[in-house]
Amino acid sequence: MxxxxxxxxxxxxxxxxxxxxxxxxxxxxxxxxxxxxxxxxxxxxxxxxxxxxxxxxxxxxxxxxxxxxxxxxxxxxxxxxxxxxxxxxxxxxxxxxxxxxxxxxxxxxxxxxxxxxxxxxxxxxxxxxxxHPSQALLDLYTIDKEFTRLGKSLAGAHILLTGDLKYGRTVHSLIKLLSLYDPMRLTLVAPPGLEMPSHLIDLVASRGHRVELRDSLASDFSDLDVVYTTRIQKERFTEEMSENFAGLSQDFTVDRTFLDARCSDTTIVMHPLPRDSRPGANDLNVDLNGDPRLAIFRQTDxxxxxxxxxxxxxxxxxxxxxxxxxxxxxxxxxxxxxxxxxx
Amino acid sequence: MxxxxxxxxxxxxxxxxxxxxxxxxxxxxxxxxxxxxxxxxxxxxxxxxxxxxxxxxxxxxxxxxxxxxxxxxxxxxxxxxxxxxxxxxxxxxxxxxxxxxxxxxxxxxxxxxxxxxxxxxxxxxxxxxxxHPSQALLDLYTIDKEFTRLGKSLAGAHILLTGDLKYGRTVHSLIKLLSLYDPMRLTLVAPPGLEMPSHLIDLVASRGHRVELRDSLASDFSDLDVVYTTRIQKERFTEEMSENFAGLSQDFTVDRTFLDARCSDTTIVMHPLPRDSRPGANDLNVDLNGDPRLAIFRQTDxxxxxxxxxxxxxxxxxxxxxxxxxxxxxxxxxxxxxxxxxx
Amino acid sequence: MxxxxxxxxxxxxxxxxxxxxxxxxxxxxxxxxxxxxxxxxxxxxxxxxxxxxxxxxxxxxxxxxxxxxxxxxxxxxxxxxxxxxxxxxxxxxxxxxxxxxxxxxxxxxxxxxxxxxxxxxxxxxxxxxxxHPSQALLDLYTIDKEFTRLGKSLAGAHILLTGDLKYGRTVHSLIKLLSLYDPMRLTLVAPPGLEMPSHLIDLVASRGHRVELRDSLASDFSDLDVVYTTRIQKERFTEEMSENFAGLSQDFTVDRTFLDARCSDTTIVMHPLPRDSRPGANDLNVDLNGDPRLAIFRQTDxxxxxxxxxxxxxxxxxxxxxxxxxxxxxxxxxxxxxxxxxx
Structure with missing residues (x-):
């Protein structure tokens, strides 16, 4: 090293x-x-x-x-x-x-x-x-530790990254670290204009991982192992993006309804923190507080x-x-x- | 606990x-x-x-x-x-x-x-x-320690609280702690408008302590064990209070003259600090520096x-x-x- | 002590x-x-x-x-x-x-x-x-340690102090400490208006040291053991001083050319730091970085x-x-x- x-x-x-x-x-x-x-x-x-x-x-x-x-x-x-x-x-x-x-x-x-x-x-x-490499390492460590606890393995895992995938440095670093491991399935969900940069998608794909891009969370995620969510900062938006986003915002909010309706009992929720708990913040919902699937504090620990x-x-x-x-x-x-x- | x-x-x-x-x-x-x-x-x-x-x-x-x-x-x-x-x-x-x-x-x-x-x-x-509970605990500890040194006891002690008794949180907390102990005599001296809230007086009285209210320090305090003084902040005053206070301010200043003329050799002086040492500050006078009765630094210790x-x-x-x-x-x-x- | x-x-x-x-x-x-x-x-x-x-x-x-x-x-x-x-x-x-x-x-x-x-x-x-006495002590310690390494001695040493000798407190304190030791030769080079205060020169001279004043670095310093330089802050200048200084500034810059042309292989360069590395800063030149004679970081160590x-x-x-x-x-x-x- x-x-x-x-x-x-x-x-x-x-x-x-x-x-x-x-x-x-x-x-x-x-x-x-x-x-x-x-x-x-x-x-x-x-x-x-x-x-x-x-x-x-x-x-x-x-x-x-x-x-x-x-x-x-x-x-x-x-x-x-x-x-x-x-x-x-x-x-x-x-x-x-x-x-x-x-x-x-x-x-x-x-x-x-x-x-x-x-x-x-x-x-x-x-x-x-x-x-911010130590953040990516603790994210990876968290996934690995949670998987061990749940009897799961990184190989073949299904990981969803959602939110602002364009400017969030934590998701960029995490995806690079994940790409070093055995092939897994990565689903990327971002609003138009905040997608993951293509060179990172190419890097991950070139290492044998399966990458799927979507523009909403309205799908079946019953086989999902991890949802890693980041805040969408409206300040990043152009005027056109703001107009488009108004009708979409529900589609990017990870909350109890999403987890209960579309995911499973062993889907863990991660976030680099801090999360914005103010109303209308387009961030991870506080209604998941107390839910054992919410791993965000085990993550900071x-x-x-x-x-x-x-x-x-x-x-x-x-x-x-x-x-x-x-x-x-x-x-x-x-x-x-x-x-x-x-x- | x-x-x-x-x-x-x-x-x-x-x-x-x-x-x-x-x-x-x-x-x-x-x-x-x-x-x-x-x-x-x-x-x-x-x-x-x-x-x-x-x-x-x-x-x-x-x-x-x-x-x-x-x-x-x-x-x-x-x-x-x-x-x-x-x-x-x-x-x-x-x-x-x-x-x-x-x-x-x-x-x-x-x-x-x-x-x-x-x-x-x-x-x-x-x-x-x-x-600010740790301040009240160190205040009580100081009284107890000084009393032990002087061969005195909390039971039956005479303690004077003076200054801004309305807004000073330290005197509120201290009086609550004192009230847990054997009956003592508490004299409260504050300018009009800055008196101790009545619910606190009631609490202390209900626990068997003798509470006296006065509006000036011009009395005999020869049996006084402790004078606990706090700063009177003029910013707290209404216009009417300011006018009334002008003629009174001397009555609330704890200084060497007050201690020598009205108190005894074993009356200790306490203050939560910081004290305002600027001229005209209506705070504990610096002319007591060096006097062994001034316990304010033993208090912070x-x-x-x-x-x-x-x-x-x-x-x-x-x-x-x-x-x-x-x-x-x-x-x-x-x-x-x-x-x-x-x- | x-x-x-x-x-x-x-x-x-x-x-x-x-x-x-x-x-x-x-x-x-x-x-x-x-x-x-x-x-x-x-x-x-x-x-x-x-x-x-x-x-x-x-x-x-x-x-x-x-x-x-x-x-x-x-x-x-x-x-x-x-x-x-x-x-x-x-x-x-x-x-x-x-x-x-x-x-x-x-x-x-x-x-x-x-x-x-x-x-x-x-x-x-x-x-x-x-x-700032600890700075003067570490300066003296540095000279002593470097001299020991080089087989030199404080007695008879030739030390050049240059830059702003009027307002720089570090050179004032250092010269006082040096004056406690066996006679040495001190050369002081400052632009007009920023000379060492005369009472300090008198003190040093009265203790048997040889003090020389110059207004430029354009001399032979081949026997120099230490050049201690400080920044000349233009903010200190009167208008008249600024005009005079324009043509002189090169004369007060310690850089590789000065060291190579006028000093020796064992002349060490010191500075109290921080130095201003911005262009035109009239401070110790960065072109000496990596030169073993540059002792400024051993000095902070x-x-x-x-x-x-x-x-x-x-x-x-x-x-x-x-x-x-x-x-x-x-x-x-x-x-x-x-x-x-x-x-």
Whole structure:
């Protein structure tokens, strides 16, 4: 594996498998049954040039659970960069302070530019419309873990991706990772104008997967294993698209009716979050809260073991985790969340 | 005790006594003579949707002194909530990352709403005009500790609450906690229009305490044990109140003259802080700095053992603290503050 | 040594020597070959009333590498100070939470005022145009370390300070520290109007050093050991100065041509950073990136051992470091930065 994690494009099937295996070994720590101290003394620079509470806290907590310390920085600009400091200088300076760096930045390519100036492992925490590889890895890990629980397998699975498939970077990265595995069936449902880019469809098809395109959810999905939904942002629409969309919007809403009428008891629902819970938001409906098929919070929970696995692998302590595990001494609720009863 | 600490209303006399006892056992750690590692590996989400350096740092330091790690978040909005994420989703997501959550939020009830979506212990760090239970607990702990030092007892004590008794949430919560104890004498002094709400007076009286209302400090307080003062914010005034107040303001200022002329050598002065030290601020006078009766900094110091006790109790490690204490290895000044010589 | 580090003026030659020696013993930890836990349980209040990513992260990481925990606070105002709280109150309150405090504040003298209210060690992290003593110490440490590597000695060294010598607080503090050592030769090159204040020149001269003033870099510097350059900020200029400067600016730019044509193979280049890498910035040229004489990143790297030494000395654990060193378990790249190959 490269010293950095900048893009899913650099990940081979073997390196993905390795990360998923390490993540599984992190579960006892992530679910707070055991404690490790393997990264004691290590410092993470958690550099967020763009606000993101969820991702920032997830990386922070993952590093802490490995025993390390975190220096957080949030803000649209860094003070020194406002004074004309280059990304090169910032990167090189931070390398002297930190053992690993997570960086989120609004400009595509900026994290890669940052990484080029250092040998300290850099993880792309999202660079605008570019990449967010740890999200794709936790999505894949979630599918794999849910399938194991349900006695299913990735090979031959039927996965539906719906919503804004044009601008959503998470679905682009996820489809690339899925394409590394045995042939499956991918159904893509997007409103006109927000379809998956054709080069990604071609890539997936060229690797032997069966891809179907549809423009509505009004079909039989009784064999569906996963529905991965993303928000449709009306701000993306041209005037013409808005007019066309008005009559269609119901067709893209994943809710309890859709799941009960068209899917099965073992169809799981995923979403990269945050979801917009305001009325008329064209996002995953809150009426599924409490339904065991709703996997969105198990999905965010999985961010911890997956990010722990990324840190452990890049910092090469992935084979030392078992060495000093100790039991957790504090109280951990049996059900951390109230809504995600298992099947 | 409930899994959360949202309000003093949910605290029984027994649970308050328990917290005070645990806080007392935290003193060797809080005063930096010993170190514990009981929460090693645990992560606190310290979520401040409203700025508060003092309270945020106090919770943060308390969790660190138990051996845990802290993810801080400050800001008027969270990035994902700005995108329409519900408190429910935010809460459930954070539960997957953290072992306990402290939350401050400008809207009353929001912390309780947040807590309803998780089984991870949630501590209300202040929800606008609502509650701030850890402040009331540290206030009570301070009175108890000062009384012990002075050979006094809560039963039969004479406590004066003065300043803005209408809008000050700290005096409301404190009076509720005091009312759980043996009968004492409470004198309430507020300018017209800023009096203690009558339902609180009724509550305290119904529990057997003697309550006296006055509209000035110009009385004999030679038997007074505690004066708890809060700032009168002129912004709260109507025009009529402003006119009336002009001639009265001296009557509500706690300063050295008041203490020397009307109180005794063992009357302690408390304040929730911050106090406004600007001229004409109608707040506790700085001329008491250095006077041993000024307990305001011992009071903030007590925030550490009390918040440690809250964490330890909610996370159920309150009976494990003594297990692995070790001596502090670094230098701790004998007198941490320069102004609060003891009696 | 005083309980605080507020100014280089309070440092004797002996205390500087001590700090440099302790810093050298921190190298195995700072370069991540070993881990200590000597400050486990200690809490640093890292209070930045003014943005500064670099300095803030450097202090934070240094404290973490000693085993301590850090409470960071950033922002132009503290919430409680906006409500009229005095520096005195803020300082005294923070003393109850933290074992040491680093403070940056835009107003000169404010950090000293803050320190006067507490016995907890306070480190000045920069008070506007005032002091930034840890920067001067890391600059001196860098010169000393580079000289040792090159078989040189401070006694008799030739050091060039160039750029804005009037407003740059770092050159003022550095020259004071250098003046404590055996006689050396200091050349000062500044454009008209930005010369070193005469009282500093007098101080240095009175301690036996040879000081030369020049108004351009167009000389022979073949015996130069160090060029320390700072940015010339055009915003500082009067109109007249701007006109005069137009023709001169080339004369103050340190770049590869200057180093190759006028200096030697062992002349090292330093800069307090950040440098302005935008075109026409009148700052240290990026064409030196990758040149082993460019010591600016080794200089920022040295911020970690030097700040560790400051903490360890003020908290009096400087003689306990060796006691519990353990090897680092994670991967540390051989060359942390890509551009600073050694000679």
């Amino acid at each position: 490269s010293p950095h994690l900048l893009s899913v494009d650099s990940l081979s099937r073997d390196s993905v498998d390795h990360l998923l295996r390490v993540a599984a070994r992190m579960e006892p720590i992530a679910s707070r049954r055991q404690v490790t101290r393997v990264l004691e003394g290590a410092v993470l620079g958690n550099l967020f040039f763009e606000a993101s509470t969820r991702t920032r806290v997830s990386f922070n907590a993952a590093f802490c659970r490995l025993g390390g310390s975190v220096c957080d920085t949030t803000g649209f600009t860094f003070s020194s960069m406002a004074k004309g400091e280059s990304l090169y200088d910032t990167s090189r300076v931070m390398s002297g302070y930190c053992d690993a760096i997570v960086m989120r930045h609004p400009e595509q390519g900026s994290v890669a530019e940052f990484a080029a100036a250092t040998h300290v492992p850099v993880i792309n925490g999202g660079d605008g419309p570019g990449e 999985n961010g911890i073991p997956v990010r722990m696995a990324i840190f452990a692998t890049l910092l090469r302590v992935d084979d030392q985790i078992e060495r000093d595990l100790r039991p957790v001494r504090w109280f951990v609720p049996e059900r951390v969340g109230v809504d995600d009863a298992h099947f | 409930s899994p959360h600490l949202l309000s003093v209303d949910s605290l029984s006399r027994d649970s308050v006594d328990h917290l005070l006892r645990v806080a007392a056992r935290m003193e060797p750690i809080a005063s930096r003579r010993q170190v514990t590692r009981v929460l090693e590996g645990a992560v606190l989400g310290n979520l401040f949707f409203e700025a508060s350096t003092r309270t945020r740092v106090s919770f943060n330091a308390a969790f660190c002194r138990l051996g845990g790690s802290v993810c801080d978040t400050t800001g008027f909005t969270f990035s994902s909530m700005a995108k329409g994420e519900s408190l429910y989703d935010t809460s459930r997501v954070m539960s997957g990352y953290c072992d306990a959550i402290v939350m401050r939020h400008p809207e009353q009830g929001s912390v309780a709403e947040f807590a309803a979506a998780t089984h991870v212990p949630v501590i209300n760090g202040g929800d606008g005009p609502g509650e 007590n925030g550490i053992p009390v918040r440690m006790a809250i964490f330890a109790t909610l996370l159920r490690v309150d009976d494990q603290i003594e297990r692995d204490l070790r001596p502090v290895r670094w230098f701790v000044p004998e007198r941490v503050g320069v102004d609060d010589a003891h009696f | 005083s309980p605080h580090l507020l100014s280089v003026d309070s440092l004797s030659r002996d205390s500087v020597d001590h700090l440099l020696r302790v810093a050298a013993r921190m190298e195995p930890i700072a370069s991540r070959r070993q881990v200590t836990r000597v400050l486990e349980g200690a809490v640093l209040g890292n209070l930045f009333f003014e943005a500064s990513t670099r300095t803030r992260v450097s202090f934070n990481a240094a404290f973490c590498r000693l085993g301590g925990s850090v409470c960071d606070t950033t922002g132009f105002t503290f919430s409680s100070m906006a409500k009229g709280e005095s520096l005195y109150d803020t300082s005294r309150v923070m003393s109850g939470y933290c074992d040491a405090i680093v403070m940056r504040h835009p107003e000169q003298g404010s950090v000293a005022e803050f320190a006067a209210a507490t016995h907890v060690p306070v480190i000045n992290g920069g008070d506007g145009p005032g002091e 040295n911020g970690i051992p030097v700040r560790m030494a400051i903490f360890a000395t003020l908290l009096r654990v400087d003689d306990q470091i060796e006691r519990d060193l353990r090897p680092v378990r994670w991967f540390v790249p051989e060359r942390v930065g890509v551009d600073d190959a050694h000679f």
